[in-house]
Amino acid sequence: MYQPPQFNSKDRAQALEIIRAHPFASLITVDDAGLPFVTHLPLHLEERTEEQGTDDEPRLVLFGHCAKPNAHWKYLKERPQAVVTFLGPNAYLSPQIYPDLARVPSWNYVAVHCTVKATLIEEPEAKDRLLKKLIGDHEPAYKQQWMDLGTEFQHKMLAGIVGFELQVVDLQCKIKINQHRPESHAALHDMYAAGNDDERALAEWMVKLGLKVY
Numbered sequence: 001m002y003q004p005p006q007f008n009s010k011d012r013a014q015a016l017e018i019i020r021a022h023p024f025a026s027l028i029t030v031d032d033a034g035l036p037f038v039t040h041l042p043l044h045l046e047e048r049t050e051e052q053g054t055d056d057e058p059r060l061v062l063f064g065h066c067a068k069p070n071a072h073w074k075y076l077k078e079r080p081q082a083v084v085t086f087l088g089p090n091a092y093l094s095p096q097i098y099p100d101l102a103r104v105p106s107w108n109y110v111a112v113h114c115t116v117k118a119t120l121i122e123e124p125e126a127k128d129r130l131l132k133k134l135i136g137d138h139e140p141a142y143k144q145q146w147m148d149l150g151t152e153f154q155h156k157m158l159a160g161i162v163g164f165e166l167q168v169v170d171l172q173c174k175i176k177i178n179q180h181r182p183e184s185h186a187a188l189h190d191m192y193a194a195g196n197d198d199e200r201a202l203a204e205w206m207v208k209l210g211l212k213v214y
Contacts, residue, residue, distance in 0.1 A: 018088045027039045047060060062084060063165055081117055090108065092105065106178075109176055112171065
């Protein structure tokens with residue numbers, strides 16, 4: 001993605017925080033016609049501490065699944081390289097925050113893009129483990145109900161999905177909250193702090209970034 005240096009976060013912990021707080025992702029692959037094919041889906045993030053990437057950090061892996069009628073898994077099988085995007089809080093930026101009038105509106109947001117290499121997960125036992133990862137993320141109490149539904153029902157449901165493991169080979173994190181315009185920080189923080197959920201979350205990010213908001 002377009003990465004002006006003032007918005008390019010090199011802090012891996014910030015990227016992982018965004019992914020975990022906003023796990024509903026866009027998985028983007030090339031279809032048979034050469035066009036982008038997108039599936040919106042929740043993904044589970046794991047850090048494999050026993051494995052290290054080229055940066056000597058634990059390797060990152062994303063897990064998810066799609067319905068079997070969704071051709072996306074076929075595209076992943078044929079062309080394993082894909083892109084995953086996560087969009088965090090985002091909000092309008094009004095020119096009213098500046099002390100002068102020669103300004104224009106913009107939009108603030110935080111986002112993470114991952115280049116991934118996909119491996120399909122098709123065995124029932126492996127798909128069951130994958131589902132339990134997602135259950136653990138979003139409703140741990142449902143795990144017992146899923147187990148109580150019985151093997152026959154579980155296998156019927158598992159047959160309707162294809163899972164995938166997405167190994168992250170490149171990670172980009174963009175945090176765009178007007179960092180390069182310090183004259184706006186106090187007014188912008190006050191405006192966002194009194195706003196909706198996304199705006200309040202951006203106000204919190206301004207504090208995390210150490211911007212002078214008071």
